[in-house]
Amino acid sequence: MFCVVLTGVYMGNLTAALTDTKYHKPFNSLEELVQLPDWKWGIRGYSLAKKILRNSKNNIMMKIWKGLQQFNKTDPSIFDTDINVHVNRILTEGEKYVYFGFGAESQILNRNDCALQIVDSILSNFQTAIAVTKNSYLKPDLESTMAKLSDTGFLTMLDETIYKDNRPQHCKKRDTKRPLRVEDVLGAVSSASVGLATAIFVLIIEKCQQYYKLSLHQFNEYNFSIKR
CATH class of the missing domain: 1.20.5 (Single alpha-helices involved in coiled-coils or other helix-helix interfaces)
Structure with a gap:
C-alpha cells in the first residue's frame, strides 16, 4: 500500500x-554569457555604466568590456546612446543580444508585456551620487535639500513612480516550481x-x-x- x-x-x-x-534562459549569469560565441551585448555610449565597465578590474567585467570593443569594430550601434535601439535589438526575431545599463528594471516595469527580463543585476550594486569639490560651499545646500526631499516623502514617491509595475497581471506571477x-x-x-x-x-x-x-x-x- x-x-x-x-x-x-x-x-x-x-x-x-x-x-x-517553461521558458529556459540561454544563460543565467555573465560568466555563462561570455562563453556563448553567437551572442552580442551593447551599452549606451557616454553612460556611467560604460565608464564602470571600462575601468573595472573585475575579471568578468573586463571580459564584457573586451567583447564590447570587439563588437564595435563591425557594429557601431553597440554604443548607441538611444536605449530604444538596444531594446529593439533584444526584441528582434533571431537576434541574440543583451543590453547592459542602469535603469533596466524601470524599462521592464513600464512596458505592457513580459518580453524583457533581467538576468544578472551586477550593475545595480553600484551607487550614484552628486559630487562636489572638497570643502565646497554647495555641500551644505545639497545636503539640506536632499534631507528635505527625503523628509517630505518626495524621494519615496519618485522611486515608487519610476519602479511602478505596469505590466499585465500574469507577468507579475513568479514561477516557484523548480525543474x-x-x-x-x-x-x-x-x-x-x-x-x-x-x-x-x-x-x-x-x-x-x-x-x-x-x-x-x-x-x-x-x-x-x-x-x-
Whole structure:
C-alpha cells in the first residue's frame, strides 16, 4: 500500500512537471554569457555604466568590456546612446543580444508585456551620487535639500513612480516550481525501496508469527492426544 500510494503521487507530480511549458534562459549569469560565441551585448555610449565597465578590474567585467570593443569594430550601434535601439535589438526575431545599463528594471516595469527580463543585476550594486569639490560651499545646500526631499516623502514617491509595475497581471506571477532533477528520481526510488523493504520485513514477521502459532497449536494438540 505504501509503494502504491507513493508511486501514484510521484507519477502525478512527474507528469505535471513534464507537461508544464517553461521558458529556459540561454544563460543565467555573465560568466555563462561570455562563453556563448553567437551572442552580442551593447551599452549606451557616454553612460556611467560604460565608464564602470571600462575601468573595472573585475575579471568578468573586463571580459564584457573586451567583447564590447570587439563588437564595435563591425557594429557601431553597440554604443548607441538611444536605449530604444538596444531594446529593439533584444526584441528582434533571431537576434541574440543583451543590453547592459542602469535603469533596466524601470524599462521592464513600464512596458505592457513580459518580453524583457533581467538576468544578472551586477550593475545595480553600484551607487550614484552628486559630487562636489572638497570643502565646497554647495555641500551644505545639497545636503539640506536632499534631507528635505527625503523628509517630505518626495524621494519615496519618485522611486515608487519610476519602479511602478505596469505590466499585465500574469507577468507579475513568479514561477516557484523548480525543474525536475536527478535527485528527485533517486529520492523517489529510495523512498519506494525503504517502503518495500519495510513491507517485506513486516511480511516476514507476520509469517513467523503465523508459523509460531501453528507450531504451538500443533504442539498443544499433540500433548492433548498423549494425555488422553
